Amino acid sequence: MERLRIGCCVSVCHLVWFFDRHAWLLSSIWIFVKILFGLIIYVISFRSGWEVGGWPGSTSTSSRIAFEFSFGSMDRRDDDAVRSSLLALRQRDNSAGPLANVAGSSDFGATTVDKALSIRKVIVEQTLELCEVDELPGLLRTGLEEGLRFPVIYEMWNSLPMNRDKLFKRSFHPEECDKICKLVNLILEPPMPAPTADTEESFRHFWDTVIEEPLRFFYEGPWLAERNRSSVGAANGCRPDKVVRFCFHRYALWRGEEKGPTTPGDPRDELLSKLDWTHKHLPFLMAYYTRACLVVFCALHMVVNPSGESQIICKELILFDTSRAADRLELVIACMNLAKLLKTMELVCLRENEESDMPLIRGRSGKIIRPCGNTVEKKYPDAALYMRVAAVYEATSSCPNVERLLHRRYLESAIVVKKEVVAKPNNYGQLIACLECLCEALQWLHREGFMHRDIRWDNVLRDRDNAEKWVLVDLDEAIRTKDCFESHDLAANSHAPEMTIGSHDTMVDIWGIGYLLKTSHIILDAKLQGLMEKCLYQDPNHRPTATKCLEFLRA
Numbered sequence: 001m002e003r004l005r006i007g008c009c010v011s012v013c014h015l016v017w018f019f020d021r022h023a024w025l026l027s028s029i030w031i032f033v034k035i036l037f038g039l040i041i042y043v044i045s046f047r048s049g050w051e052v053g054g055w056p057g058s059t060s061t062s063s064r065i066a067f068e069f070s071f072g073s074m075d076r077r078d079d080d081a082v083r084s085s086l087l088a089l090r091q092r093d094n095s096a097g098p099l100a101n102v103a104g105s106s107d108f109g110a111t112t113v114d115k116a117l118s119i120r121k122v123i124v125e126q127t128l129e130l131c132e133v134d135e136l137p138g139l140l141r142t143g144l145e146e147g148l149r150f151p152v153i154y155e156m157w158n159s160l161p162m163n164r165d166k167l168f169k170r171s172f173h174p175e176e177c178d179k180i181c182k183l184v185n186l187i188l189e190p191p192m193p194a195p196t197a198d199t200e201e202s203f204r205h206f207w208d209t210v211i212e213e214p215l216r217f218f219y220e221g222p223w224l225a226e227r228n229r230s231s232v233g234a235a236n237g238c239r240p241d242k243v244v245r246f247c248f249h250r251y252a253l254w255r256g257e258e259k260g261p262t263t264p265g266d267p268r269d270e271l272l273s274k275l276d277w278t279h280k281h282l283p284f285l286m287a288y289y290t291r292a293c294l295v296v297f298c299a300l301h302m303v304v305n306p307s308g309e310s311q312i313i314c315k316e317l318i319l320f321d322t323s324r325a326a327d328r329l330e331l332v333i334a335c336m337n338l339a340k341l342l343k344t345m346e347l348v349c350l351r352e353n354e355e356s357d358m359p360l361i362r363g364r365s366g367k368i369i370r371p372c373g374n375t376v377e378k379k380y381p382d383a384a385l386y387m388r389v390a391a392v393y394e395a396t397s398s399c400p401n402v403e404r405l406l407h408r409r410y411l412e413s414a415i416v417v418k419k420e421v422v423a424k425p426n427n428y429g430q431l432i433a434c435l436e437c438l439c440e441a442l443q444w445l446h447r448e449g450f451m452h453r454d455i456r457w458d459n460v461l462r463d464r465d466n467a468e469k470w471v472l473v474d475l476d477e478a479i480r481t482k483d484c485f486e487s488h489d490l491a492a493n494s495h496a497p498e499m500t501i502g503s504h505d506t507m508v509d510i511w512g513i514g515y516l517l518k519t520s521h522i523i524l525d526a527k528l529q530g531l532m533e534k535c536l537y538q539d540p541n542h543r544p545t546a547t548k549c550l551e552f553l554r555a
Contacts (some may be wrong), residue, residue, distance in 0.1 A: 054306035115171075116150050116179035118263050119341060123148065124220040126342040130348070133284055133299050137317045139341070140297065140334040143167055150180045159188055161326035167333055178329075186213055186329045188393035200241075200260040204217070207242075207258055207290055210322050212336035214256075215244075219342060221287060224249045229412075239372035240274050240287075246346045252358040253345050254338075257289040266292065268298075268314055274373035275418070277302050277312055281352040286338060287314070294321040297334055367476070371419055373465065375406060380412040386413035392478045393417070396450060401441040403473040420461035422470050431522050433511065434460065436553050437470040442513075447508040452486070453477040455512025456494050457519060498540055513549060527552075 015420035081519050123144070131139060143166025144150075151171030153158070160168060168184075171177055192201050204227070212225060226246040234339045242256040257274075267289035279285070297317045305311050318334060320327040348354070362370040366381035380386035382388045392414060393405035404418040425431040438460065445452060452459075454477040463469035477490065488535035496511035514535025517528055524532065530553055537543050544552070 010185065024317070030503075046178060048105050052238050065374040066264045072484070089418075091158065093374065095149050116177065117148055119148055119525055120179075120217070123336065124218055124339070126340050127344045127347075130283060130341075130344055133301055136284075136299055136315075138319060140337045141330070142337055143333055144336075150183070152175050152180060152184060153177045156181075156184050156188075160184070161187075161324075161329055163326055167329065167336075168416075183217055183332065186210060186334060187325055190321070190328065190472045196258055197260045200258060200263045202316070203258070203290070203292060204292075205262055206322075207256075207295075210328055210331060211256070211288065211295065211335070212242075212244075215331045218336045218339035221246075221343070239265040239358065239370055239375075239377060240271065240286075243358065245358075246342065247349055249360045251354065253285060253342055253349070253356075253357050257287075259289075259291050262417050263294040268296075268316075271298070271300065272312055272314055274375050275300055275312055276357045276371075277310075277354040281348055281354055284315075286342065286345075294324055295320040295331065297338075300415055314395065364476070374419050376419045376421070377409075377414055377416050379412060381413075383413050386415070388484075389476050390415055392450070392475050396445065396448075396478070399441055399444045400447075401437040401469065401471055403475065404473060417473075418464065420464050420473065424457055424460070425522065427472075428507060428522060429518075430527075431520055431528075433468060434470040435516070436550060438472055438513065438516075439546050440551035440552065441472045442506075442509050443550060446481075446509070447476075449480050449482060450478055451481055452509050452512070453479065453488065454490060454495070455498070455509055456515060496540070499539060505540070507543050510535050510543045511540070514543075 036236060046200055064317045103135075120132050128139060146169070149165070149167060151173070152164075152168045153171055153174050154179065156162065157168065166360075168180075171229055186209060191206055193206050198377040226239075226243045226245065228239050228241050228243075241258045242257060243252045244254040245251065246253050247260055255271070257266045259265060259268045271287050271289055275285070279302075284299040286297070286384070287300050288295060288297050290296070296319050299315045299317060301313055302310055302317065303313050318330070320331045320334075322328050322331060349356075358370065358372050363378075365385065368379045370377040370379070378389075380389065388410050390405070393403075396402055405419060406416045408415050425434045438455070442452070449533040451474065452472060454474060455472070459472060459474045461471050461473055477488070484504060486493070488504075490499060492500050494515060496508035497505065514532045517524060517532035518536070531544075531549065535549070
């Protein structure tokens with residue numbers, strides 16, 4: 001045992017002597033092992049998606065762990081030096097890429113920070129050619145090419161669904177990802193409705209977030225988004241639940257119907273019922289409909305059925321279940337491509353001067369007129385005017401050949417009336433038929449104590465259901481004869497002269513009949529020429545009554 005202890009002591013002494021004489025070699029080996037181990041950690045983290053925030057300078061990254069394990073903790077000066085070197089190397093690598101000159105700056109810091117905005121700038125300037133309806137699903141699903149994908153850091157990249165590489169790419173620089181956070185949050189954390197939500201109102205904010213916000217991100221240009229908050233259904237002919245207007249609010253190229261889980265009605269059928277096809281050069285209109293979290297993108301287009309009749313078809317393109325992050329990402333991609341398509345559709349409408357099925361018209365006194373489908377909504381600027389006009393429409397509901405009130409919308413100070421056809425008599429026979437219809441309406445109005453006071457061709461339309469019938473529209477200026485004591489500020493050249501002076505009566509409408517004859521641009525025979533002159537007498541007491549005019553026309 002004594003010999004064993006002596007042997008161990010001698011061995012220890014030899015090891016101490018060896019370490020003392022060869023310390024430089026062991027130190028070198030230890031440093032080499034540290035460097036090798038650090039590089040192995042970095043390579044594994046890079047290939048496995050463990051990278052969190054970038055290069056040294058971000059204390060939460062595995063790359064920094066590797067550097068500090070290999071070289072020890074760096075002071076701030078060394079850390080900045082390494083970062084500057086790596087940024088310079090990355091700048092050199094990016095210079096050959098597709099976005100090398102997008103940011104318009106030679107400073108890499110500015111290029112990095114603005115990378116997401118630079119990519120967006122390239123995307124929003126792109127357009128898509130109009131294609132066949134059957135090609136739209138593939139077009140809307142098309143992702144970004146590799147050089148145009150938005151950079152995201154590890155936390156975002158790892159949280160995104162597996163189809164993330166259609167729109168995003170992983171980045172080593174947290175600062176270049178800041179501008180894209182909002183778009184990523186639309187995918188990862190939208191404002192989901194409560195589990196117990198079952199009404200349309202409870203889903204509206206969610207629909208606006210997942211559908212409208214991505215479209216706004218990718219569409220750079222003016223538009224007007226309108227939401228119909230009325231509870232009146234499609235059976236009463238309201239405008240769609242959501243309409244987005246382009247080209248100075250003239251064309252409704254994107255529209256939607258929205259339904260909660262328990263809301264009655266078929267949103268697809270309502271899209272069709274609220275569309276009056278007026279386009280000659282657009283092959284389709286883009287639309288969507290929803291039922292709770294299910295969103296369907298579709299195209300509305302006109303086809304000719306085997307019997308030779310024109311028919312509007314709703315073609316479903318893509319179904320999204322927006323309760324799933326993967327489908328929300330696909331919806332963002334579809335909105336990106338939809339924005340490009342809408343710009344092309346907008347250009348076609350402007351170039352071809354297309355007729356809009358839903359023009360936004362501003363009338364007298366701030367009234368807003370919205371034709372939609374087979375109805376027209378008239379919204380008034382104040383409640384007092386709305387109440388007066390709505391009362392006149394209700395009181396004249398039995399009058400023949402007058403615009404029909406379908407329903408009132410009290411909360412919005414609006415009325416909805418039947419939509420008629422914009423037309424004007426183009427021959428002698430049509431002119432006689434039109435005047436007879438108008439005189440029948442005036443005969444009833446005057447007998448009941450009303451006067452229209454604004455008879456001109458702008459307020460005369462052809463009946464939508466009967467081409468032989470003509471209708472007097474726009475009762476905004478109509479009033480009871482007993483209530484008229486003051487002058488009116490309507491245009492003097494198209495209204496009876498006494499209206500600008502003071503009190504007037506039903507004879508102003510007879511002057512309007514003469515004005516229609518005068519501005520008909522149809523050659524009048526002696527019969528109609530004589531009627532025109534009588535109706536346009538300066539003295540209202542010498543003008544014939546509506547009954548006399550009707551008898552004269554039928555004689």
